[in-house]
Amino acid sequence: MTAALVEVRDLGVAFATERGDVHALRHVSLDLARGAIVGLVGESGSGKSTLALALPMLLPANARVTGGEIRFDGVSFAAMGERGFKELRGRRIAMVFQDPMTSLNPVISIASHLGDVIARRHPDLGRRERKRRAIAMLDRVGIPDAERRLGGFAHEFSGGMRQRIMIAMALLAEPDLLIADEPTTALDVTIERQILVLLRDLRREFAGTILFISHSLGTVAELCDEVIVLYAGTVAETGASAALFARAGHPYMQALIRCETEVPGTDRRLRSIPGDVPDLIDPPGGCAFAPRCPVAVAACRSAVPLLRPLAGGTHAACHVAR
């Protein structure tokens, strides 16, 4: 068996703020298997986006890695150097964000955006061949009338079409890892459905790994092979998508699933998770979820739980789950 494309071991990331260091990721270990679509779920402040920025080393200036290691295709970040990171960001990792307008230059045509990506990947290709490939890719991601629209600008496209253009750019880079950070969150459910169908179709042609970040459990359940659940900067549970959504073991994941799915009775009460996400300037000593957990025992407040296998087939960081 070949090693995973991305191996994260005991990673810690902190942001320096006026109030002190915010420990956004703590002791995070995970693998992204080659060719898999891996879902990363969690609520605001769970560390999803920090992890998305840590993988291509795009963390902002006030962030620092406090410990642990990331290996990409077997090479440790510690041994990579700035040139290695450039190669990583420019060629091996592509990203699609929630708001495509932040990634598309408003005064540069779609043709130039796509042409630049192709030229970087295949410097030997002529202008005509670049154009042919750009049109073929736009057509593939479902932009109608691709040849005519190639000369257009970002503002001339709808939100769904812009997201298709972002996906086209990402795929033309032929990356090993595609990081999609909430790519369907701003879209209508009908358009989200079209994008999910597109991503599922594309995976047959795209050999790389996809890290799909979302707060929507349903979206992740429908698209992903594997799922990683983050809570307050730590991994709460991981597992194959089918097992995790059918037999979640971590009390946080169980509560989250009930919040999203439970149909209220005649009293109309909807479920929520009482309490707040802990302040990550001074994270709780034991399990991060213990202050809100309905089944917490004394050990949960003193000892950090490690990921361990559960009967349901998932791995959870919980002292209580079996």
Next chain:
Amino acid sequence: MTVRPIVAIDRVSVAYGDLVVVHEVSLDIAAGETVGLVGESGSGKTSLGKAITMLKDTIDGTIAFEGEDVRALVASDRLAFRRRVQMIFQDPVSSLSPRLKIRSLLAEPIEVHGLPFEATWRQIEALMADVGLSAQHLDKYPHELSGGQARRVALLRSLVLAPRFIVCDEPTAGLDVSVQGDLLNLLCDLQITRGLTYLIISHNLNVIRRVTDTVAVMYLGQIVEVGETATLFARPAHPYTASLIAAIPTIDPDRRRSPIVLAGEIPSPRKPPTGCRFHPRCPSAQARCRTEAPARRDAGPGRSVACHFPVA
């Protein structure tokens, strides 16, 4: 005997310049009811909400509130109408002035409406606990609050005026699933204790399904289906409603039927399709749909559908 609706919308159209975004829409809302208004971006949901609250003029049709024409109500006493009918906007942080502390933001409606300050402020203090805010929030600025707290401030600003009817535009947009339930439960409690009627505008069908009594589905400026919530979700009649419901991503593999994937996107209202406006995207469109616009017809108790070939 039918009860007179608290809001009666009769063939209302709304336009921005010559762009008609709401086209001859009719809808009755019963007192004490929660009605959900759903549809894709660009369907005219928010414009209809603004028309009901008279934040946007209509170009045609009438809207009656408790039996009286809203234009006449606004003309005779604008502030009195504003006290009875309120709208809470999506993105509460940006709808609250960033330079005012919460204390001033809460005092603002008292001053605007010329209410007795001391007595009204005491009401606000009493209400704060009900909506889940405490005195420590008073000296904060909007950007220092979480999304859920900012929504509670916006809600409190409305409640102090003792409204009868509130339009809530995307009340849970951007909120985490774990706190959405709290906010929706709060809306539900306030409805009972304060006798409120709600129109909830949302593209989140999971929320609409769980908190509304009735749902109205909009497509390109028109209401295409209205029905009791549970019935409509179980047996949608309009192909558009059916495809919206089928598109909801679900974690339950048993409910994951092969979804109807709607082709294309909602067209511009500048040049709406002929006949049924949905026909270019409709999986069951026939020749008649291209030429003849379907009227909305009764289809059982509380149910109406605008479709030549309903699917249920």
